[in-house]
Amino acid sequence: MTQTTFRAVALAACAVLSIAAAPKSAPKKGLPATSSNWGANIGTTANGSHRIGNPEAPLKLVEYVSYTCPHCAHFVKESEPVLRLTMIPKGQISITVTNFLRNPLDLTVAMLTNCGDPKRFFVRHNAFFASQEKWLAKAQAANREQQERWYQGELPARMRAISSDLGFYDTVAAWGLSRSQADQCLADTAMLDKLRGQQTDIQALNLQGTPSFTLNGQLLDGHDWATVQKAITEKQAQQRAGNI
Numbered sequence: 001m002t003q004t005t006f007r008a009v010a011l012a013a014c015a016v017l018s019i020a021a022a023p024k025s026a027p028k029k030g031l032p033a034t035s036s037n038w039g040a041n042i043g044t045t046a047n048g049s050h051r052i053g054n055p056e057a058p059l060k061l062v063e064y065v066s067y068t069c070p071h072c073a074h075f076v077k078e079s080e081p082v083l084r085l086t087m088i089p090k091g092q093i094s095i096t097v098t099n100f101l102r103n104p105l106d107l108t109v110a111m112l113t114n115c116g117d118p119k120r121f122f123v124r125h126n127a128f129f130a131s132q133e134k135w136l137a138k139a140q141a142a143n144r145e146q147q148e149r150w151y152q153g154e155l156p157a158r159m160r161a162i163s164s165d166l167g168f169y170d171t172v173a174a175w176g177l178s179r180s181q182a183d184q185c186l187a188d189t190a191m192l193d194k195l196r197g198q199q200t201d202i203q204a205l206n207l208q209g210t211p212s213f214t215l216n217g218q219l220l221d222g223h224d225w226a227t228v229q230k231a232i233t234e235k236q237a238q239q240r241a242g243n244i
Contacts, residue, residue, distance in 0.1 A: 042121065
């Protein structure tokens, strides 16, 4: 694959305490019970996606993201102050991240973000998006021989080549993962099957671009933070009015 072709693939279709002495009052109907730290409540779903926040939150957002999509990185940066720093800690919303795989780089990063303690997934997830501009530039500047190693041969070898060429081994080393441990994760067939299963779910939704979103099971018609923010505001107004 030529450098120009890769650049097109990588950018196409782009459109995460105290206990009072007096008795606590009962939570209002329709609102979640409070927690001291909903931002620390992290789990995995049946298909291997990762969820953060109150699982019984009145708002449930699912993000379908590609690690090579610049718009996905922009969404994470723009939504962070409202979602992960404000609404999630208050138990108002939960966020589930599902991988939308469009190329071998997406797969490699997804295998590495799933490597290690599941409770640390969002640390790894956000770090790869925060550094995306740097490593994606390396990918776009890769020579023909490098790209051939990424797109030809057995998957584990291809992902090892990508990790070496783009500096991913150095990235995961900062989290205490050695190169051999990272290679074991890249060869994890069980995780690969889960990621493939997520693609089946994506196909069933007929998603056309990244990032894509569902809010309380409803597919949103848009691929940016403005779309999500508007949908959240409307859903909250409906809930306050008792319409849903």
